[in-house]
Amino acid sequence: MHEFSTAVSIIEAVKRAAKDYGATRVTGITIQIGKLSMLNHDQLLFGLEIAAKDSVAEGAKITIEPLSIKIRCNQCATESVVSQEGALYEVLSSLTCPKCNARDINVIQGRECVVKDIQAVIGDES
Amino acid sequence: MPEDKKEKPIVITPDEGEHHHDHAHGHHHGHSHPPSSETVDITLEENFMERNKKLARNNLQFFEKHGIRTINILGSVGSGKTSLVEAISRKLAHRRDEILVIAGDVTTTIDADRIAQQGVRTIQVNTGVECHLDAKLIQKALQSIDLASTKILIIENVGNLICPADFPLGSHLRLVVVSVTEGPWMIQKHPVMFHEADILVINKIDLAEVMEVDVDQLERDAKQINPKLVVFRTSIRKDIGVEAVIEHLGF
Numbered sequence: 001m002h003e004f005s006t007a008v009s010i011i012e013a014v015k016r017a018a019k020d021y022g023a024t025r026v027t028g029i030t031i032q033i034g035k036l037s038m039l040n041h042d043q044l045l046f047g048l049e050i051a052a053k054d055s056v057a058e059g060a061k062i063t064i065e066p067l068s069i070k071i072r073c074n075q076c077a078t079e080s081v082v083s084q085e086g087a088l089y090e091v092l093s094s095l096t097c098p099k100c101n102a103r104d105i106n107v108i109q110g111r112e113c114v115v116k117d118i119q120a121v122i123g124d125e126s
Numbered sequence: 127m128p129e130d131k132k133e134k135p136i137v138i139t140p141d142e143g144e145h146h147h148d149h150a151h152g153h154h155h156g157h158s159h160p161p162s163s164e165t166v167d168i169t170l171e172e173n174f175m176e177r178n179k180k181l182a183r184n185n186l187q188f189f190e191k192h193g194i195r196t197i198n199i200l201g202s203v204g205s206g207k208t209s210l211v212e213a214i215s216r217k218l219a220h221r222r223d224e225i226l227v228i229a230g231d232v233t234t235t236i237d238a239d240r241i242a243q244q245g246v247r248t249i250q251v252n253t254g255v256e257c258h259l260d261a262k263l264i265q266k267a268l269q270s271i272d273l274a275s276t277k278i279l280i281i282e283n284v285g286n287l288i289c290p291a292d293f294p295l296g297s298h299l300r301l302v303v304v305s306v307t308e309g310p311w312m313i314q315k316h317p318v319m320f321h322e323a324d325i326l327v328i329n330k331i332d333l334a335e336v337m338e339v340d341v342d343q344l345e346r347d348a349k350q351i352n353p354k355l356v357v358f359r360t361s362i363r364k365d366i367g368v369e370a371v372i373e374h375l376g377f
Contacts, residue, residue: 001289009174017170023166023168036318038318039292088318089315089351092321093317104353107321111292113173114171115174116169117169117170119166120165121163121164123163
């Protein structure tokens with residue numbers, strides 16, 4: 001359960017960016033979370049709402065985009081995106097290089113938690 | 127149990143406001159001169175996992191430079207992590223000056239106290255509210271002690287099969303302990319942890335029959351997720367199988 005501390009870190013980064021750009025209000029935040037990350041999306045959203053309270057980011061529309069798992073084959077070096085959906089056990093159990101069928105692969109994407117961008121109001125709104 | 131040498135654990139807790147991050151650099155994609163107000167897109171691309179990964183890489187470099195072999199022991203509460211650390215310390219009693227243990231726990235020093243009874247140096251890291259150790263806590267723990275004689279570092283993570291999977295520490299090996307008393311589904315339910323592991327220790331095998339848990343099936347589940355996983359079967363309490371684990375760890 002590290003959703004809340006992650007949420008606080010995200011809002012801190014958003015606040016810094018808003019300050020750097022002289023933004024008066026942040027209206028949107030887009031976050032990307034890898035499909036292998038242990039972060040629970042609902043808990044993170046809840047944490048973000050609380051962390052954003054009384055800040056420039058209060059009320060911002062938060063969008064979470066899942067980031068696909070990407071693998072690199074250790075035999076033939078092919079990189080591929082894993083399109084299989086469903087239970088993680090099934091997905092991880094069938095990670096195989098689509099080119100040479102090797103199971104000797106490395107996961108190169110899917111564990112991230114990235115603040116991709118924010119939408120911010122700059123200037124006097126009145 | 128060695129009577130002549132008992133160690134007292136050092137206790138480490140996180141600093142207040144530990145969660146600072148590198149400064150964000152955005153790119154302004156909006157119009158350059160706003161008349162009064164406008165909404166702009168600001169690109170951040172700040173990866174919150176990258177900071178821990180970077181610190182973990184630094185830790186690994188540090189271990190390599192100082193010739194310290196490091197393992198990260200993971201598993202549920204009650205699976206036998208502390209018992210395994212105790213058993214390793216006991217069997218390597220002749221080298222106990224070379225061993226350092228970092229024991230992670232939310233608030234208590236129970237684990238570190240147990241391990242220190244074996245006469246090895248022990249650092250207790252209390253995570254406070256967090257559910258896992260991170261690379262920064264390890265770095266901080268290492269600064270609290272003279273590492274001159276240290277050749278083996280054993281890190282016992284917080285009892286949890288979920289969150290620590292997100293936080294590499296910079297160890298050479300990740301070892302996960304599961305016990306048959308946790309039931310037949312622990313591995314299928316926590317696939318990411320086993321996918322990231324190098325070694326699996328299936329513990330309490332002497333209780334498998336009573337628990338009606340099929341140890342072969344547990345091993346098949348784990349290998350299905352991670353074909354490279356090296357699997358050992360132990361009953362740490364009955365001293366079954368522990369020596370094979372130690373041999374494989376290369377201590």
